[in-house]
Amino acid sequence: MEKRKIIRKLKEQGFQIIEIHASIGSTNDRAMEIVKENKVDLGIVIAEHQSKGRGRGERTWETEEGAGLALSFIFGDIAAHQNILGRVTGIGALAVTQTVTELFDLSAKIKWPNDVLLDGKKFCGILTEADWVGSNLRSLIVGIGINISKSAIPKEVLFPATALELEYKDSISKEILLEKLIVNLLRVMKEINSDQIIREWEENLAFKGSEVFLHRDGSHICSGELLGLDDDGGIVILTSDEKKNIFYYGDLHLAVK
Ligand code: ATP
Ligand code: BTN
Numbered sequence: 001m002e003k004r005k006i007i008r009k010l011k012e013q014g015f016q017i018i019e020i021h022a023s024i025g026s027t028n029d030r031a032m033e034i035v036k037e038n039k040v041d042l043g044i045v046i047a048e049h050q051s052k053g054r055g056r057g058e059r060t061w062e063t064e065e066g067a068g069l070a071l072s073f074i075f076g077d078i079a080a081h082q083n084i085l086g087r088v089t090g091i092g093a094l095a096v097t098q099t100v101t102e103l104f105d106l107s108a109k110i111k112w113p114n115d116v117l118l119d120g121k122k123f124c125g126i127l128t129e130a131d132w133v134g135s136n137l138r139s140l141i142v143g144i145g146i147n148i149s150k151s152a153i154p155k156e157v158l159f160p161a162t163a164l165e166l167e168y169k170d171s172i173s174k175e176i177l178l179e180k181l182i183v184n185l186l187r188v189m190k191e192i193n194s195d196q197i198i199r200e201w202e203e204n205l206a207f208k209g210s211e212v213f214l215h216r217d218g219s220h221i222c223s224g225e226l227l228g229l230d231d232d233g234g235i236v237i238l239t240s241d242e243k244k245n246i247f248y249y250g251d252l253h254l255a256v257k
Contacts, residue, residue, distance in 0.1 A: 109204055
């Protein structure tokens with residue numbers, strides 16, 4: 001990637017901290033180190049390879065050299081609004097879906113809470129982490145991992161995986177993808193407190209109207225029809241007793257029956 005051009009553009013967009021690494025452990029870990037040392041309103045760590053990429057819980061996220069993109073955004077100026085915590089991962093996913101629609105005319109769906117799918121397969125995962133000072137939320141780190149070419153797909157996965165180029169059936173420029181994603185993410189983050197943005201997220205929700213179940217560590221939590229999202233980004237599931245059950249971001253996993 002053309003580092004100098006990207007850095008110039010990011011500065012124009014107001015990024016105070018910009019790091020672009022060929023290889024790193026985890027961009028989220030690096031972003032967390034940065035926010036522990038500095039007050040940052042807007043920052044970004046980008047890498048083309050991660051040796052210790054992380055998913056939720058103890059799971060790993062692979063960013064294969066030359067085949068994927070890992071980025072972690074640092075948002076400090078919006079951290080005062082603690083109600084955004086339940087929204088930010090889905091809003092990040094929304095920016096990814098908008099980006100692939102605008103650039104490649106692909107229809108991506110958001111698998112609540114943190115995955116983005118193409119043709120029912122995962123090509124993007126999002127890991128949001130918070131930096132707390134006591135009970136105050138100081139910064140949010142939104143980590144986005146995207147599979148670009150076929151070799152980004154790990155050999156063993158828990159959920160079917162794909163890559164952008166496989167679905168687009170042509171090669172993709174990382175720079176163009178990055179540029180568009182950043183513009184879209186900054187835009188949706190500005191609207192994070194609006195109801196409209198939740199409805200846009202809901203429009204792109206995977207498995208809406210399908211029978212789904214939620215589990216935590218393999219234990220069944222709830223099954224029923226996936227109705228959509230509530231105003232705070234919680235998932236709404238209609239159970240057979242006609243009750244609407246709402247669950248918020250946490251270590252919950254969604255699956256289709
Ligand atoms: P869920 O998808 O059930 O909500 P999650 O999003 O919290 O769970 P996982 O989907 O389990 O977390 O994400 C981590 C998993 O993603 C890993 O265990 C691995 O199987 C898979 N994975 C790792 N790297 C990639 C990748 N580059 N592309 C697609 N899948 C990957
Ligand atoms: C998941 O699906 O569980 C989330 C995967 C999140 C991966 C991204 S890649 C950039 C950032 N750095 C990490 O170590 N993880 C996130």
